[in-house]
Amino acid sequence: MASVVARALVAVDAEKASKQDLELLKKLVMEFKDELDALGVKVDKIDKRVAVLEDRLGGWKLSGQFWFDANFAGGDQVFSSYTESGLDTDFQKDRFRLTLQKQISDTTSFYAQFRGGSEAAGAGSSGYGDITAFNIRQIYVDTVLPYDINYRVGRFFLDFEGDHGLYVDNDAIFGDYRVDGFQFSKNWGSFSAKAVVGRNTGFDRSYTWYDDVTEEDYDLFANGYMNYALDLTWQPNEKFFAGINGNWFNEDGDLVDGSYNFSTYSVYASYNFTPAIALQGLYYWQDIDEDILKDPAVAHKRNLGGTEDSPKAWKATLDIKQDLLKFTAFRFEYMQQDNTFLGVRDPYSFGVDSGTVASISDNMPWNNGTSKLFFVYADQKWNDKWSSYLRYQQADFDTNGLDDAKGYGVGVTYQYTPAVAFRLAYDCVDYGDGNIANHGDAFKDGKDHVFQFRTAINF
Structure with missing residues (x-):
């Protein structure tokens, strides 16, 4: 039996x-x-x-993700900026997420994702090694309204670049933040539209132009804005799509005096010459109220006199899949970004721990210049067990006395089981020399690097 x-x-x-x-x-x-x-x-x-x-009983599905990183860093910095609190050696939970889903009916579903709090041991308030907080990263319900309008309500990510596959192994120029609110989407054949009405966008977590600012500054940008967004896309066939996007941030006026509104607009397109070769591009422009440029929460410690209130940013990408080259896939990106553009600002960071990641964008100034960034990413899948990658990035900040920054990395992953993988990676950033002497200690000189051993578990 x-x-x-x-x-x-x-x-x-x-x-x-x-x-x-x-x-x-x-x-x-x-x-x-x-x-x-x-x-x-x-x-x-x-x-x-x-x-x-x-x-799976009752339609509930529970899944999770756990990454544990052992980081061994060092460099010319007084403390390596690669690890928590500037320590050269650091073991930490890099990621812990639990996802809960339920298909309520044919047209209605529930989604929630939770994540653990503090990253490093000893950060807890009630005892050494405690992990404080268990936060709701996303929680929303999807359903269908009359006229086949898809409706989402709750907390969710606003990331139009990611939705259209316009970045890989890096980050968006603008977006990729959470919003509490409502989302409506609708398809008409080859046309689609998505509209968002949101609030509590939490810029203090999503944008790196907040350095050494007060709690009041955080409150202003995390809680004081209404956020409206509209994305329109046309995809006549499998090879081509194009679209336009608008993002409007309206400050309530009850936290500070002055005008703190700003708007971001974009156009984008992608064309597949073959299933393995794609050319993509996107162009941003912004309209920033003058008071934002003067506020310490925006004009951060690397302020060199930025006054441009209509900054631009654009990116062109050539993506070649391994199906064509057989031995590797390649992705080439070239980006220009005005130095007062309100965006992510570190799209090519290696990613060790939020807030302590070394990046070629660390020295990006707040001035009227234009940074030029170049990124190459090659990844290889050798078989079902082994894969690897190579990456190189470079930044020119268009500022006298500020050296170009360069970065490169390599990693190897072994898929031990379908649920467990091990990755050994190395990343290095070279900031150049003379930056501190020319512009002050808000900038960085020398090199910073890290060896990382990651255990990744999906369950």
Whole structure:
């Protein structure tokens, strides 16, 4: 009987089996646990299988992601900016997320994602090694309104560049932040539209132009804005799509005196010459109220007199997949960004820990110049187990006495099981010399590097 139970666990289709059948199977496993153990059957594996089956009971699905990083950093900085609190060696939870989903009906679904709080051990308030807080990263409901209008309400990410696949292994020029609000989307054949009405955008977490500012400054940009967005896309065939986008931020006026509104507009397009070769481009322009340029929350510590209130940014990308070259995939990006453009500002950081990541954009000044950034990314999938990547990036800040910054990295990943992977990576940033002497200690000189060993688990 124990052998029959074991075979049933392997053969059952969790998606089609009824709740009653799954509950009966679990009872049989518990009843014959000793016999299963005597037969040499791995009961712990059976328990895990039952847990997976239970996961789907009632339509609820639970999944998660856990990354643990061991960082060994160093460089010419007084403390390496690659690790938490400037420590050269740091072990930490880089990512812990739990996702809960439920298909409520044919047209309505629920999604929630939770993430752990403090990254490093010892950061907790109640004891050494505690992990403080367990935050709701996203939580929303999707449903369908009359006239086939898709409706989303709750907390979700606003990332139009990511939605259209306009960046890979880096970040958006503008966007990729969370918003509390409402989203409406609709398709008309080859045309699609998406509109967002939101608030509480949390710029203090999403934009790196907030350096050493007060809690009041954070409150202004995290809670004092209404955010309206509209994205229109035309895709006549599988090879080509193009679109326009608008993002409007209206400050309420009850936190500070003055005018703090700003708007961001963009146009974008992508064309696939073949399924393996794509050319993409996007162009941004902004309209910034004058008081924003003067505010310390924006004109941060690398302020060299930026007064441009209509900054621009654009990017061109050539993406070549491994299907064409066989041995590797290549992605080439060239970007120009006015130095007063309100955006992510560090799109090519390696990503070790939020707020302490070394990046070629660390020395980007706040002035009327235009930074030019070049990025090359090559990734190779050798087989089902092994993959690797190479990356190079460079920045010219268009500022006398400020050296070009360069960065490069390499990594190898071993997929131990479908759920567990190990990655060994190295990344280095060279800021150049003379930046501090010419412009002050808000800038960086020398090199910064890190070796990282990551254990990544998906469950």
